[in-house]
Amino acid sequence: MRLLVVEDDVLLGEALATGLRQLGHAVDWFGDGAQADAALAVASFDAVVLDLGLPRGDGMVWLRRWRERGLMLPLLILTARDGVEERVQGLDAGADDFLVKPITIDELAARLRALVRRAAGQAQAAWQHGALQYDPATKVVLWKGAKVDLTGRELALLEALLSQSQRVLSKAHLLEKLYDWSGVEPESNALEVHIHHLRRKIDPQIVRTVRGVGYAIGSGEGIA
Structure with a gap:
């Protein structure tokens, strides 16, 4: 899969990109929504991992903007915000899944596989x-x-x-x-x-x- 990771924490962003690449995925990592937006305009991604606490615009703002623009690729929110209200807002805004940090790379990869599988209409794991x-x-x-x-x-x-x-x-x-x-x-x-x-x-x-x-x-x- 070609994955887009939007995470402003340098250490975490590098860890996510490295871990997902080690699992065989192509990964592009950016630190804010504007850079991710530019990447989405020129490349074909299978899924997005989106942090909410981003500079130059909250992740929720970018999520709503992308969905309003008709961008329907699978999107998983990965954030430190663990309140029920944030989960509800994120899912209602168009996120396909919501994970609270910290997480393991294996769980993140499994969630992304499930999202991409459902988007492709593939019910079975294999x-x-x-x-x-x-x-x-x-x-x-x-x-x-x-x-x-x-x-x-x-x-x-x-x-x-x-x-x-x-x-x-x-x-x-x-x-x-x-x-x-x-x-x-x-x-x-x-x-x-x-x-x-x-x-x-x-x-x-x-x-x-x-x-x-x-x-x-x-x-x-x-x-x-």
Whole structure:
């Protein structure tokens, strides 16, 4: 997943970004709502983690502004405010979940997976696509019951394709899901290399190329 973290506490922001990256996610972290707003305008994120006590505008203000603008991606409030009134206000303003600090990275990641899964209309925790099974929590991929070992980028690519299995996704969109702005600049052929590895490790037809448009999850041998 490509995640946006909005947290003004430097130590916590760095810890959240590092922890989520270690779990295989692309993460962009900003210290205020204005920076996050600019990022949302140019990049495709799967979910937002939003603090409320932000400089240059309270997080609740930004939440309402984004929802009024029609931005409907999953959003989780992560704050030190633990009053019932704040929880009610946050959820009524459009938040999909509300967590009170401190939290563990594992719980935060699980909550985000659940939000993204529901947004995609996926009821089950594991993705099932014919003979292919993928569990985002454990990062285990099974092809016809046999485990497939994939790198973090390959897993992120497979997850992006599975999450929108009815769509053809552009190269630019897929690269946004794989790489954040942390300083790692992808090679010009990085996406094609990852796709080649998925086809080699799983099945030659597991990723479908739509010439001039992009890529989609393919049928693959054994997929109905």
